[in-house]
Amino acid sequence: MKNLQKLGTAAVIMSLLASAACTTNPETGNKRISKAGIGAIGGALGGYLLGDVVGGKHDRTEKIVGAGIGALAGAAIGNYMDQQEKKLREETAGTGVDVVREGDDIKLVMPSGITFDTNSYAINPAFNVTLDKVAQTLVQYEKTFVDVYGHTDSTGNDAINIPLSKNRAQSVSNYLTLRGVNSARIGVQGFGSSQPVASNDTEIGRQANRRVEIKLVPIREGN
Numbered sequence: 001m002k003n004l005q006k007l008g009t010a011a012v013i014m015s016l017l018a019s020a021a022c023t024t025n026p027e028t029g030n031k032r033i034s035k036a037g038i039g040a041i042g043g044a045l046g047g048y049l050l051g052d053v054v055g056g057k058h059d060r061t062e063k064i065v066g067a068g069i070g071a072l073a074g075a076a077i078g079n080y081m082d083q084q085e086k087k088l089r090e091e092t093a094g095t096g097v098d099v100v101r102e103g104d105d106i107k108l109v110m111p112s113g114i115t116f117d118t119n120s121y122a123i124n125p126a127f128n129v130t131l132d133k134v135a136q137t138l139v140q141y142e143k144t145f146v147d148v149y150g151h152t153d154s155t156g157n158d159a160i161n162i163p164l165s166k167n168r169a170q171s172v173s174n175y176l177t178l179r180g181v182n183s184a185r186i187g188v189q190g191f192g193s194s195q196p197v198a199s200n201d202t203e204i205g206r207q208a209n210r211r212v213e214i215k216l217v218p219i220r221e222g223n
Contacts, residue, residue, distance in 0.1 A: 060145065063184035064219060072143050073221040077104055081218055084141040091133035105217050106144075108134065112152075112168065112210040121167035123175060131172070134214070135179030146181060147215040148173045150190040153206035158192050166190025172212050 072080055081104050088108065089099050098109040115127050123131065138146060150165030169188045177183045198205035 060184060060187060061219075064145075064182075067182050067184045069142050069182065069185070069219065071219045071221040077218045077220065080141065080143060081106060081216075084137065084144070084216065087137045087140070088134065091137055092130060095130045097130060097134075105215060107216070108214040110172075110212045110214070111207065112212065113207060115172075115212055116168055119164070121164060121171050123171050128175075131175055132179060135176050135181055138176065138185075138216075139180045141216075142182065142185070143219045144185065145215075145217040145219060146173075146176065146186045147213075147217065148176075148186060148188050149213040149215065150188075151195055151209060151211050151213070152193050153209040154193040154196070154200040155206065161192035162190050164190070165192050168212055172214070 081101075085099060085101055085106050088106065092099060092108070096111060096114045100107040100109060110127075115124055116122065117124060138144070148169040150167070150169035152161040152165050154161075166188065167190070169190055173183075173186050173188045176186065193200070193209065196205075196209045197211075198208040200206050200209060
């Protein structure tokens, strides 16, 4: 029954996103879903069905409780994330890593050009110092879920891009774990080219799309 309910909700999500992602042909008046919209639908629906990934819930919560990590409530959430954001901005200044605040969540965007060599998921040793600082901050601020997402541009196909993006995200996850971040907090997902942030028609756009993101979501009481 629970799975059926989830599938029903997923259908609603897909319907709403499809409506929002439609573009109108100015000559014919016909509506169609843009390529970017298709990517957004696939990413959002996939993330919802996976559950463990976007926002970090379900069995990860049980592991976190078992690890003795506490939760946040009320005004303490915003203050906690404010402090963590400030620390991360200080530690990543000038490294090419973007720190993005999204409500109570924080997202670190790491372009693959500074993190990995082409077609590789081995972390560039030159980036270790930056990841060390990120890991230290995540250890200090432990009351967050840590979601690591891998993304590629549209060059190639899913058979190549999805495993590459997942392996890159896993490499970052493994590195954080080795540096003391509790693995119970971490979720990993590779999205391939399904969630572009720029056009894949230009090299600049493709560079922006090749990235690893670390999303930090506060662990709230009641999760």
